[in-house]
Amino acid sequence: MPVYNEARFIEASLASLRNQDYPNLEIIISDNASTDNSLEICKRHGAEDDRIRIETLAVNHGAIANFRRTLDLANGEFFMWASGHDLWSPDLVSSCVAELQENGNACLAFASSHWIGAQGEALMRSSGWTDTRGLSAVARLFTIFWGNMHPILGVMRMSQLRACRPLLNITGSDLVLLSDMVLRGDFVHALQPSWYRREFREETEYQAKLDRYASPSVAISKSRLQRIFPLLQLPFALNGVVMRSTLPATDKIATLIALWSSFLPRYLVGRRKNFP
Numbered sequence: 001m002p003v004y005n006e007a008r009f010i011e012a013s014l015a016s017l018r019n020q021d022y023p024n025l026e027i028i029i030s031d032n033a034s035t036d037n038s039l040e041i042c043k044r045h046g047a048e049d050d051r052i053r054i055e056t057l058a059v060n061h062g063a064i065a066n067f068r069r070t071l072d073l074a075n076g077e078f079f080m081w082a083s084g085h086d087l088w089s090p091d092l093v094s095s096c097v098a099e100l101q102e103n104g105n106a107c108l109a110f111a112s113s114h115w116i117g118a119q120g121e122a123l124m125r126s127s128g129w130t131d132t133r134g135l136s137a138v139a140r141l142f143t144i145f146w147g148n149m150h151p152i153l154g155v156m157r158m159s160q161l162r163a164c165r166p167l168l169n170i171t172g173s174d175l176v177l178l179s180d181m182v183l184r185g186d187f188v189h190a191l192q193p194s195w196y197r198r199e200f201r202e203e204t205e206y207q208a209k210l211d212r213y214a215s216p217s218v219a220i221s222k223s224r225l226q227r228i229f230p231l232l233q234l235p236f237a238l239n240g241v242v243m244r245s246t247l248p249a250t251d252k253i254a255t256l257i258a259l260w261s262s263f264l265p266r267y268l269v270g271r272r273k274n275f276p
Contacts, residue, residue, distance in 0.1 A: 001013075001014075001027065001028065001029045001083070001084055002030050002032065002063070002066040002067050002069070002070050002084075003029055003030065003031045003032060003034060003038050003039075003042065003066075003084045004031070004038070004066065004217060005034045005035060005217070006034070006038045006085055007034070007036040007041060008085070008118075008200075009084060009085035009198060009200075010084040011041055012087060012120070013083070013084050013086060014027075014041070014042070014045045014052075015045075016087045017082060017088065018045070018052075019090050020088065020090055020091075020092065020094070021090050021091055021093075021094050022093040022094040022097060024076075025051055026051055026074070026076060027051055027052045027053065027082075028053050028055070028070055028073050029042050029046075029052065029053065029054045029055065030055045030056075030057065030066050030069045030070045031054065031056045031057065032057050032060050032061060032062075033056075033057050033060040038084070039054075039056065042054050053073070055069070057069075060216070060217055060219070061219075062217075062218065063217075063218045063219065063220065064168070064169045064173060064219075064220060065169070067167055068166050068167050071161070071162075074158070077157070077159075078096075078097055078157060078158060079155070079158045080096075080154065080156065081152065081153055082153070083153065083197075083198075085200065086153070086195065086196060086198050087198070088111075088193070088194070088195055088196065089192075089193045089196075091192060091193045092111050092190075092193035092194070092195060093155060095190040095192055095193040096109035096110065096111065096154060096155035096193065097155060098190075099188045099190045100157055103133070103186060103188050105133075105185050105186050106157070106185055106186040106187070106188040107156060107157045107160035107181050107185035107186065108151055108154050108155070108157070108160075108178075108182075108185075108186075108187045109154055109155050109187075109188045109189075109190050110129070110151045110153070110154030110155070110188075110189060110195070111154070111189075111190050111192075111194055111195045112129060112189070112190075112191070112194050113127045113129070113150050113194075113196075114196050115127070115196075115197055115198075115199055116196045116197070116198050117199060118198070118200040120198075123199060125199070127148050127150060127197075128147070128148070129150070129189045130151075130187065130189070131186075131188055131189040132182065132186045132187045132188075133186050133188065135186075137182075137183050137245070137247060137251075138247070138251055138254075138255050140182045140183070140186070141179055141182055141183055141255065142262075143182075144175070144178050144179055144182045144187070145175070145179065145238075145259070145262065145266065146262075149174045149175060149178065150195070152177065152178055153195065154187070156181070157185075160181060160184050160185060161181065164177055164180040164181055164184075165177075165180065165240075165244075168237055169219075169220060170234060170237060171213055171220055171226075171230040171233075171234065172231060172234040172237070173220075175234070175238070176234070176237045176238060179238055180241045180244075183241065183245045183246075183247070213230065231267055235260060235263050238259055238263075239256060239259070239260075242255050242256055242259065243256075
């Protein structure tokens with residue numbers, strides 16, 4: 001769990017994680033120099049539960065660096081990033097692990113997603129899910145490209161995750177990592193468990209999200225060029241994913257042509273409406 005100023009919701013999030021029925025769970029918290037009382041709340045939970053491990057940073061290193069740090073600190077066979085404001089049904093981890101154990105070609109399993117508000121109220125929003133079993137590698141890639149990024153918070157097979165390049169400090173780094181993973185194996189939907197994504201930010205326009213990414217605490221868009229053209233590096237990063245993959249040469253060429261021609265319409269949609 002990468003944490004920065006999550007005091008408003010982290011009490012409920014940690015309680016939800018501690019309530020998971022998976023028997024061999026380690027909860028790693030990396031606090032990114034929070035300026036609220038997030039760390040104090042985490043330490044209280046840590047004193048109550050020896051499955052919780054807390055690491056701290058003296059200065060804020062940015063969101064992506066903190067995500068990478070939690071992965072570096074983990075040792076298990078399976079791994080999941082958890083936000084300090086979301087909730088999970090008690091069977092989420094165990095159900096997703098079971099799917100990965102039953103499907104040897106799968107590298108990621110994720111639950112059904114539901115939206116909640118700041119007070120935990122159900123929101124009238126829905127997000128689709130995608131199970132890639134039965135699709136070719138190229139079809140899997142474009143399924144992720146046109147979909148939402150919710151699987152980034154699913155349960156991943158650690159060996160496959162570590163085989164990918166680390167999260168890049170660019171806008172769209174979640175898409176780059178998911179693209180790398182989906183070319184290695186399937187994404188499987190676990191039908192029963194639920195992930196409750198909390199929507200509490202007032203970001204009705206895509207530009208508002210980009211502005212947050214450029215803020216000092218998130219620090220994804222650091223340079224002036226990145227702030228002016230926040231998506232400039234993304235197509236080149238996706239290009240690298242395809243070129244490093246095990247796809248046949250002809251498939252790589254066809255995939256790159258399709259990716260580059262799809263990029264503009266994909267992100268024009270994002271600018272019109274702030275899709276998750």
